[in-house]
Amino acid sequence: MHFPRHCLLALLLAAPLLHAQTAPDNGTDAAATADSDSPAKASSSAAASDQVDLDDVRNFAHVYQIIRQAYVEKVDNKTLMNDAIKGMLSGLDPHSAYLDKDGLQELNEDTTGQYGGLGIEVMEDNGLLRIVSPIDDTPASRAGIKPGDVITAVNGKAVTTDNIDDMFDALRGDPGTKITLGILHEKADQPVTLTMTRERISMTSVKVRELEPGYAYIRISQFQDDTTSDLEKKLGDLIKKNGSQKGAVLDLRSNPGGLLTAAVGVSNDFLNSGTIVTTRGRLPDSNLTFTAHAGGDLLNGAPMVLLADNGTASAAEIVSGALKDNHRALIVGRRTFGKGVVQTVLPLDADHAVKLTTARYYTPNGTSIQAEGIKPDIALADLTVAKVDDSQEPISSEADLPHHLANEASTSGGSINNDGSAENAKLATSDYALSQALNILKGLALRHDAGVPAATAN
Template sequence: MKKIWPLALWTMMLAQPTVWAEDLPSTPTTDSKQTKVEEVKSLPLTDLRTFVDVFERIRQSYVDPVDDKTLFENAIKGMLSALDPHSTYLDKNDYENLKTQTTGEFGGIGVEIGMEDGFLRVISPIDDTPASQAGIKAGDYIIKLEGKVVKGMTMSEAVDIMRGSIGQPLKLTIQRKGEPLRHLTLIRAKIEFSSVKSRWIAPDYAVLRISQFQNHTARDLTKALLQLKEKNANIKGVILDLRNNPGGVLGGAIGVADLFLDKGLVVYTKARTEGSIEKYEATEGQILPNIPLLVLVNGASASASEIVAGALQDHKRAIIAGTPTFGKGSVQTVLPLAEDKAIKLTTARYYTPNGRSIQAEGIKPDVTIEPAKLEIAKAGEDFKEADLKGHLANPNEAKAAEATNTFVPVDSPDPQVDGEKTVEPTSDSKQPAKTDKKSKSKSKTSKNAPKTPEPETVTDVTPPVAEDKNQTKADEIPSEKRLAEDDYVLYAALNVLKGAAFWQAKP
């Protein structure tokens, strides 16, 4: 009798997917296809008996008692995880986490993570979160949380530890290849999925960063582009930065690609049955027609990011630059099982407009830009004309002695403050107050500008002699040197885009 009820219970569970499938849109099939489906649904009784036998042996002989619910849930997890890395079972906590991500707000440190070899692997840090500010990068491994070893934890257990009340600290240990362990204490913050950010990186050139694709990403991108156009109607080029973008909602990717396409296919998906192809077309009109576009990608650009890059590449609407992408060419569908449980199941593959599947291959960029660090090379000992014995004198040297621009007044010494030279005011005592007022005005103006990290000190920018109406905008644009030092890939991509803008035929 002990073996009969587990068999009956397991048979009932196996029968459940048929009920769930009835909730999905059905595809018309022929009689032959229907027969084939019925054959797939038939249960292998021998394998089922083996399962029941294993189930009963675990219940009777395992070193610690395990409740039946846990065993059944683990069996379901095993079925799904053995299919592919992206199909998984969502228990109550996992399903709640998924809903939390949909709302876009929770208390955490801001990382996209996955499980690899028993450890948490950082897929991508989210921009402007405690994780990204602490220097955590894609590919880092989290090996300890609150002093507890991660190996052996489930993903749900690890996420439960990482999330918590806003303002509360989280201790974690990071392992990066070739570097010593890093012990960090991060303060949990309100994590908001602000998917689009924009800034100017050169006069008339802007970059739009999409951290991940959400339902409203296309709307947010439209708003950002219109704001840029309002500030500068003479935009010469735009960079769409999809680096470290793990993907997201399929509709968000289609909407973003549609903004830059007049018409044509964006992407199509194909499920297991014949006639299951779904095509997604672009609507007429572009938000910035004839503006040169460059899409920046890397090895952490996945899924929805690759849909956008592939569509714009196939339509020759954009230059794809960077390094090959992640190569996730599958579509997952969340299928609710009950009010608090669901499965995330791979249901289709997607293809670019030209019919390319990038599964396990990725999008190959048109222009390869490898990450690099800019360093000034040490100059060797140069041998110049002036070092030659008997070299001719420069005729300008004699005139230099007669120059009048080297005059230095000796009537009064230069005023000194803490050993540094200062400029003496030439008007009455009210002048400094007037200068301070101008300074406050400029600071107030800069707050209304697009949020852009400004350097604390910039040594290669000369301050203007007179007040300029465009001064706020100029301050927001980093110098070429600063951009190259902060993000060499973006700097190189900008130069590629400038070349494309120069050669592009004028409308």
């Protein structure tokens, strides 16, 4: 079960891959200590000037006691201390946070793609809990839940605009536990009651198929532990079944990010050489450079178009930057979100941790995309299109004229009007950006077949 409202998944600095090296110093620290006799003296001087003032300690204690004594409702010490910690972290940036047991569990579920639940993707729709889709072979799909159904009640409690967030949370739970839902099927007048048992659900982050023969479509919804291996298996299976691809569309729209290592692995799957990403922070362990290894490109240099929008964030922007700067893919769509920082999860104990921003990351060209995003090579507005009614135009070619001469060399037994435009119209009306990406990809494939280097396409 995935909740679209949780749009921004933290980009976690996990264990580096084998191709990570310590990045060279950029000179910043040296410049900062140039006015002191030695680094030790500089550090001592900085520490002395950054001591906590006793008045600040008194103010904190004073405010703490005022809240304890005068707030309209009684607040216990543990709640106040937890809120103080949360406030200290939230004041740093939007991504640093204090994680309790529930927060750690949610983070683990997001990065592993596994959770206890029913196997449904749910979205809030004007105060309703609407089913986007059930996952195959899960309690939800076996119970007959369909896309478009509405959850009207959870364990006998009606879903309202006031409790909708709690109803979201109640759908998940430990495997083996039961839950009862009121489900209003589409076109039904009354909801039905379904009792299901939660199971361990595995969310797949990669989908691969052919848009047309020879043109692969790769959709990555987020970057999890198994994203790289899942991509390699599914794309490998498609190539084994259908042969080498002329090109591929990599769809990273509305991808909120995920694990740094997964982003590096996916980038490496389309590159044979070059830098993927560099991270820089105050701690030595935060200064890393990741590079692609030879023979890693699963498409063997076939052209790529990467679809992005303003929901393409974090780890998805690392992949976008790596493929753009290495002239491996054209970025098509809209400017990306602009999250150019890395978080590290630092455990405090078994049930608590701090998720702290510890580094900025830079694309292979040395560019920080923080708060700016990645500008597409070809911009597309967020549009929908409708098919023009051409039923009133009976004559559209010579073949429609009465008494026309037949083509003496024609061997076609089918309609000459079947030129592929009908399929193009179907794709364009369902996903305009994807149809444009496919058309661009076909142009790149023609250049590639003609021997034009892929880099010149950028």
